[in-house]
Amino acid sequence: MSKLGKTARVSTIAILGPFGLLGIAYGQATKVDFVKDIQPIFQKSCLMCHGPHQQMGNLRLDAKQSVFAKVVVPGKSAESPLYQRVAGTGDVARMPMGGVLAKAQIDTIKAWIDQGGEWPDGIGAQVTATKTHWAFVPPKRPALPAVKNTAWPRNAIDDFILARLEKENLSPSPEADRITLLRRVSLDLTGLPPTPEEVDAFLKDKRKNAYERQVDRLLNSPHYGERWGRQWLDAAQYADSNGYEKDRPREVWFYRDWVINSLNRNLPYNQFVIDQIAGDMLPNATQDQIVATGFLRNTLINEEGGVDPEQFRMEAMFDRMHAVGTAILGLTIQCAQCHNHKFDPLKQEEYYRMMSFLNQTHEADVSVYTPQEEMQRTEILRRTREMEGTLQRRTPNWRERMTQWEEQVQSNQPEWSVLRPTVDDISTGGERYLPLKDGSFLALGYAPTQHRVKMTVKTDARNISAFRLELLTDPELPRGGPGRSSKGTCALTEFEVEAAPVDAPTKITKVKFSSATADFNPPETVAEPEKPEPAKRETTQPEAGKPDKKPRKPLVSGPVSLAIDGKDETAWSLDAGPGLRNQSRKAVFTAATPIDNPGGALLTFYLAQKHASQNSDKEDNNNIGRLRLSLTTAPNAAADPLPAGVREILSIPREQRTPRQVETVFG
DSSP states (O other): OOHHHHHHHHBOOOOEETTEEOOOOBOTTSOOOIIIIIHHHHHHHTTTTBSSSOBGGGOOTTBHHHHHHHTOOTTOGGGOHHHHHHHTOTTSOOSOTTOOOOHHHHHHHHHHHHTTOOOOTTOSBSOSOGGGSGGGSOOOOOOOOOOSOTTSOSSHHHHHHHHHHHHTTOOOOOOOOHHHHHHHHHHHHHSSOOOHHHHHHHHHOOSTTHHHHHHHHHHTSHHHHHHHHHHHHHHTTOOSBOOTTTOOBOOOHHHHHHHHHHHHTTOOHHHHHHHHHHGGGSTTOOHHHHHHGGGGGOSOOOOOTTOOHHHHHHHHHHHHHHHIIIIIIOOOOGGGGTSOOTTOSSOHHHHHHHHHHHTTOOOOOOOOOOHHHHHHHHHHHHHHHHHHHHHHHHOTTHHHHHHHHHHHHHSSOOOOEEOOOEEOGGGGTTOEEEEOTTSOEEEESOOOSSEEEEEEEEEOOSSEEEEEEEEOOOTTSGGGOSBSSTTSOOEEOEEEEEEEETTOTTOOEEOOEEEEEESOOOOOEEOOOOOOOBOOOOTTOTTTTSBSSOOOOOOEEESGGGGGSOOTTEEEEOOOOTTTSSSOEEEEEEEEEEEOOTTOEEEEEEEEEOOSOSOTTSSOOOOBOEEEEEEEOOTTOOOOSSOHHHHHHHTSOGGGOOHHHHHHHHO
């Protein structure tokens, strides 16, 4: 036989193509190299399902221990599940699932196994699965080690300490004196050294359990919660300011106090965690449980002008996931935000599944009351119910009169057409307006204090008689809105409309209003004038030190008529006072002459909001939080005096209303 024939019996040549090495088949006379011949096959075809990121069947083909424990019998390919799978022999399903290996690759694996399956040490992964990490193995109580000095240990932990000391031929240090002991335990439990009086009392206490009594005293100290609550607050990313560009102060100390008080009253850990993750979702959630969810609101806030609210909402969401991982799971899970990590037990898919639970929350502030304020609030509500009950008793036929009133108010409302305008982003001063399904807009992001929002819309309506502006509550707004101030209120400086024919958009006519009505018209009030800020002193400016701006006229807030008076210092205010602020409101602006464009009209709305500081860095914006615009062609249109919630209840048949709904309508 020729040399060429002998070579053909021993091995086949490597097949190279545009995609690289496709396979090498070996006979028994050629030594298979694991790194050169086997590992590339595993990496290309197997590790997606049996590698560091996923271990289907609890098998890792990148780990020597796993391979030889589960799928390779050295020297016996026919008995090896690995060969059976890739070759399709026996009753097992053939692998890989994405397509069978080339015959040359299968022959190479067979030869490698039959040659003993040599796998050099140090090649591949050193662990079989991240789940075997010691941190995820349930702890078991070990047996106590034997010690020589049996008189020294006072508890089981001492046995382990002493056993190690004796192994190193060391002896325990002598017991500290009583003053040192008290100082150590005081600093450990409260972070404060003992007072001279506390030291004297401890030295005079000759009882056997004197030290234990000191520990109990310190655990009952309010400083215990302050000392150890700080550790949790750090993990929860608590801070007294917002961070990022303006770093304004934030009112979240109620959450800080909740953490401290929870430790001081020894709240069980499971309840401690539940309240912080889902306290607001518990049945009949208390104020404390709602405050506890502040754990999820400790993230940084970016109020810089021009930011994308959705981008930084997601940044906050990732920050919350980091807090959940660090504080509750005891894991750093940021790697899974972008990819699976071979050393982390949490996979990327699991990360975003968990994130989906947090991604359903509203970004809003809630009203929280101190114990004294809660007592006052309870008393006000009690007196209100008492007055309503007295009124009903004094009016025996109040139900009949309510029926007559309902019929009257339900028949006097015009038909409104909701508009869906386009917002001119340049006019918003950096604020973003998110369109919602109901035709309203939600203001998000940076809150300028001096701006005039422009909105445009085309309409085919003829003889437009009035426009309605609804200012709506929303869970995303401070205290539910409808405004963006810290109290959830807002003020409208001016409401202006321009109209032009669709086919002649430059023929603009400013709409004159004959009247404005609203469901809430507060009396006029005058705010303290804002003091101008001094100019920066520059050596090159001879007039340095003079005010930058002229003093502003005092700001006047009051009824809706101030929104059509053409003055920048007056505004329609929605601040109805405590308990009444956070309600949806509406205003109707009646045109002096109906707007009629046979070919359709191009309407431009201007909503001036200037009833706040001229310095946008100050946290006192008075902006609209959520709004909706409508028009009507009905004559004599006026603002519905009923709150939106009451109007909704009136649409329900009287016999189907709940007692709570009846009480709401009557009130």
